[in-house]
Amino acid sequence: METTVKSYTENQIDIARIAKALGHPARVAIIEYLISVETCICGDIVNELPLAQATVSQHLKELKNAGLIQGSIEGNAICYCVNEETLEKFNNFIQHISKKVIKRNSCC
Amino acid sequence: METTVKSYTENQIDIARIAKALGHPARVAIIEYLISVETCICGDIVNELPLAQATVSQHLKELKNAGLIQGSIEGNAICYCVNEETLEKFNNFIQHISKKVIKRNSCC
DNA sequence: AATCTTTATCGTAATTTTACAATATAGTTT
DNA sequence: AAACTATATTGTAAAATTACGATAAAGATT
Numbered sequence: 001m002e003t004t005v006k007s008y009t010e011n012q013i014d015i016a017r018i019a020k021a022l023g024h025p026a027r028v029a030i031i032e033y034l035i036s037v038e039t040c041i042c043g044d045i046v047n048e049l050p051l052a053q054a055t056v057s058q059h060l061k062e063l064k065n066a067g068l069i070q071g072s073i074e075g076n077a078i079c080y081c082v083n084e085e086t087l088e089k090f091n092n093f094i095q096h097i098s099k100k101v102i103k104r105n106s107c108c
Numbered sequence: 109m110e111t112t113v114k115s116y117t118e119n120q121i122d123i124a125r126i127a128k129a130l131g132h133p134a135r136v137a138i139i140e141y142l143i144s145v146e147t148c149i150c151g152d153i154v155n156e157l158p159l160a161q162a163t164v165s166q167h168l169k170e171l172k173n174a175g176l177i178q179g180s181i182e183g184n185a186i187c188y189c190v191n192e193e194t195l196e197k198f199n200n201f202i203q204h205i206s207k208k209v210i211k212r213n214s215c216c
Numbered sequence: 217a218a219t220c221t222t223t224a225t226c227g228t229a230a231t232t233t234t235a236c237a238a239t240a241t242a243g244t245t246t
Numbered sequence: 247a248a249a250c251t252a253t254a255t256t257g258t259a260a261a262a263t264t265a266c267g268a269t270a271a272a273g274a275t276t
Contacts (some may be wrong), residue, residue, distance in 0.1 A: 007158050008133035012140070016133045023128030024234085025116035032120070035208045042253055050115050055235050057254055062233095076243050076252055082209045091206040098199040100143045101190045132264085150223055163265050165224055170263095184222055184273050 011093075018090045021066030026051060026059050034069065034082050041077035119201075126198045129174030134159060134167050142177065142190050149185035 008016075022028060026049055033048050034040060046056045060080065063069040067086040071078045116124075130136055134157055141156050142148060154164045168188065171177045175194040179186045 006156055008137055012133045012136040016131055016136045019127045019129075019136070020131030021127075023124055023131040025120045025124045026234095028120040028124045028127070029116055031205060035205060043251085046252095048114055051234095052236050053253075054237075054255080058234080061254085073243090078253065082205075084209050087202075087206045087209055091202045094195075094199045094202050097139060097143060097190075098195045101192050101195055134264095151221085154223095159264095160266050161223075162225080162267075166264080169224085181273090186223065 015090065015093050017066050018068060018086060021063050021068050024059065026056070027063055030056075030059060030063060031068065031082060034080060039079055039081075041074075041079060043077065045080075123198065123201050125174050126176060126194060129171050129176050132167065134164070135171055138164075138167060138171060139176065139190060142188060147187050147189075149182075149187060151185065153188075 022031070029049060030045055033045060037044070042053075042056065042060060045060070046053050049056055051059075060069065060071075064071065067083055069080050070083045071080040073079075130139070137157060138153055141153060145152070150161075150164065150168060153168070154161050157164055159167075168177065168179075172179065175191055177188050178191045179188040181187075
């Protein structure tokens with residue numbers, strides 16, 4: 001019987017969007033790099049990755065679209081930072097899930 | 109100057125794989141559903157999602173491949189559970205990143 | 217044993233992602 | 247102003263993802 005066809009909640013869509021943005025090693029590396037430095041520009045990031053500049057720019061755009069990073073023009077370069085709010089939201093979700101799953105694995 | 113071409117670390121690849129698995133609303137919904145019940149089978153999950161059974165099975169496979177869930181045959185059905193270890197690992201990473209980013213946004 | 221139930225797999229089409237070279241844009245330096 | 251630097255965008259090809267119908271597999275029920 002397939003009667004109850006639900007759709008997704010706003011939150012599920014939102015969390016998935018953030019997770020998806022983190023779903024590539026290059027973007028994980030970018031985030032890690034961004035938190036390892038005080039301020040930064042794309043040029044630095046390009047040198048940290050085994051990718052062409054255009055590709056890095058594309059990855060940065062995706063992180064930006066997901067709200068995981070934000071950037072502001074600063075002279076000749078662009079200063080990218082991790083967006084605290086989005087990361088916090090994601091952190092809260094994962095923590096919530098993680099807390100609930102602990103000590104419940106009796107069936108598998 | 110593009111001299112330092114690094115590759116990705118094992119951890120970055122691993123974290124990205126987990127994040128990618130969470131990067132679809134259906135799979136977020138599956139995880140949420142799995143922690144909301146004690147034990148479960150795919151049939152229940154199909155009714156929770158606006159997707160065909162084959163598609164749900166495919167999403168379950170991806171969660172399994174990423175190590176986020178595990179399943180064991182139980183009579184006619186398969187009991188799926190969230191894999192505590194993988195979720196913990198992911199939780200630790202996000203928490204680590206999240207902690208570091210707080211109170212450092214001075215440039216953007 | 218025949219049928220039913222549950223889940224996986226296959227085949228396939230549409231869409232999205234990934235990567236790069238080439239080029240554009242815009243500020244900076246000379 | 248000419249050249250340089252840093253980043254974005256465009257065009258494009260290859261690969262991966264998403265979704266579903268059809269079918270397979272295998273245990274459960276009748």
